[in-house]
Amino acid sequence: MTTERAAAQPQNVFDRFHGVIPAGGVGTRLWPLSRAAAPKFLHDLTGSGSTLIRATYDRLGPLCPGRTMVVTGVVHRGAVLAQLPELEDTNLVLESEPKDSAAAIGLAAAILYRRDPNIIMGSFAADQVITPVDVFQAAVREAIHTAAEGYIVTIGIEPTHPSTGFGYIRAGEPLAIEGAPSAHAVIEFVEKPSEPVARGYLESGKYSWNAGMFVAPVALMLKHLEANEPELYAGLSEIADDWDTPRRVKTARRVWPSLPKIAIDYAVAEPAAAAGDVAMIPGRFTWDDVGDFAAIGRLRPATENSKIMVMGEGARVFAENASGIVVSDTKRVIALIGIDDVVIVDTPDALLVTTKEHAQEVKKAVEHLRASGDTDVL
């Protein structure tokens, strides 16, 4: 057994690594494809043949075989297990209701800490698209080496444009860490900037996009969580104490609903950076958070013969003098005539028609539908 071997000799740093995949987030701007019952991570948005969560799991697999934990809503249990049939029960953490990323990642850290306080966790969202995989894995290996030196390590994405949709990471001096030649200190995390500010970030060469990837010793994660969010830390500790006992469900059911909702960035990453405990490995891979339908157009370019990118096996699309994206979750015939850069998302109970330019505004429709009580399609 791997653990027996590890115990018999100085523990290999990679053997301490456990993956954590928080699988939450409906992906409102991908409505009506992505919705409460079938969120973004359960879709194959790239045409690879894998859902985003399956691809995320496979990307981590070689780094932590059998040691990847998924944190998701209890309503997604069946769908997640259908995607990851090999996932062991001990690696599936179910939330009775969404409590934001600090609770999800913090609970994973607290459970893992009780199983082995030396664990280094790596948290990667279930709904991002990353290529090539080997470049990603090399960055994670550097992050693991860096984390072993006592850092919370984020993998920063080199910005390709002055995005106002992401937070940024401001890097400091290089760190001299064996096995992690590209590790840098992190001075601070900054919120989504205005466009002029984002331009400045891009020109300085000092800023990366914050993709929410964190590799860290669970003990260090919990230390910062305790310092910054003592109430959340106390609740998570109570749940984690009983997690691997027959009291798991009872305790979680009692404590979880009372936990504060806060993002991991505020609860851990930002204060840890201020304390000098955060490092960054530059991610030199292609990364996309598939934030809207325009992203799907980028990830799945139209074929040579057509200006229409079609996603969906059953769709029969006829396009005449038209361009754009068709996402079909039905077997209907779809005819497009004389319309450019259109985005059409066709599902059994809801239809979206917009343009690539307005793809970000889809959440307005979702907000309206929620306000008007049409929640059956959300």
Place this chain on the structure above:
Amino acid sequence: MTTERAAAQPQNVFDRFHGVIPAGGVGTRLWPLSRAAAPKFLHDLTGSGSTLIRATYDRLGPLCPGRTMVVTGVVHRGAVLAQLPELEDTNLVLESEPKDSAAAIGLAAAILYRRDPNIIMGSFAADQVITPVDVFQAAVREAIHTAAEGYIVTIGIEPTHPSTGFGYIRAGEPLAIEGAPSAHAVIEFVEKPSEPVARGYLESGKYSWNAGMFVAPVALMLKHLEANEPELYAGLSEIADDWDTPRRVKTARRVWPSLPKIAIDYAVAEPAAAAGDVAMIPGRFTWDDVGDFAAIGRLRPATENSKIMVMGEGARVFAENASGIVVSDTKRVIALIGIDDVVIVDTPDALLVTTKEHAQEVKKAVEHLRASGDTDVL
């Protein structure tokens, strides 16, 4: 009984009048709403609460109570009777397959002639929109008076723009007919013109649109049909001879498939005009043949609060910064964001997305689908 009273005194010219409604034509440019199984005339395209065929029947009703004949495809029997439950069996003529307007109208004429050779028929397509009804009826009354003098009378529509989508009628001198002060001779029917030619027609004030409305003694219709299309005339005579006998089905089944396909304009109206037998009553009503979805936008303007015109009871439409027409035959939620003058037609098995400007090109989609074998949605 009306007929006994009529027989007892000189027959009132209006008592000779019988309506005929040819209900054919799929309305290809209204796909996927209008299709083989549910053609244009079976839809309420105006939002009046009546299908087009019901409105057509009601418009004729006061002119020929109980004396309106419908000629339609055998596949539409049930749908037509659902719309016109009062239609007597003797007034329903079923075609086993479409044979164009000369066969449909000619068969009605031949059947009516055998019932009473003095009948004046008035043929009005099932899928036109006309308001106000009393102005239409006044025009038909003038047409009946004119027909009684031995004319095939068409009702010409005063052109509102130089349309290239309609044929035109060139009027001649006024005719002095009692009860028909606006009757004119017709010099000729002309085919759909080019735009410069259409402009000339409009400026001359001598041309009307040909809406395919014909009021004529059945004997005169048949005389011209016999002269111009003897083969068609012979076939129709054979069917009509047996129509009101037990041999109806057998004879029709044998003869109908062999009949030539030709429009009534070529078979009767144009040669009759050349012979000086055609007159015209100007129709001073508003007329629309609902040729495409842009027409639906005209006929059903958007409400004050919205730039989106919605047709369909079940639709839940959310529009943000969008304008155009939504025709819904489902109960799906439809969200439109950042798109102008769009035309969306949402049916259970087919979806059309186009613009008002391109509404005429919908038939290209239908042609493509037919060619590619996707006939299940046509």
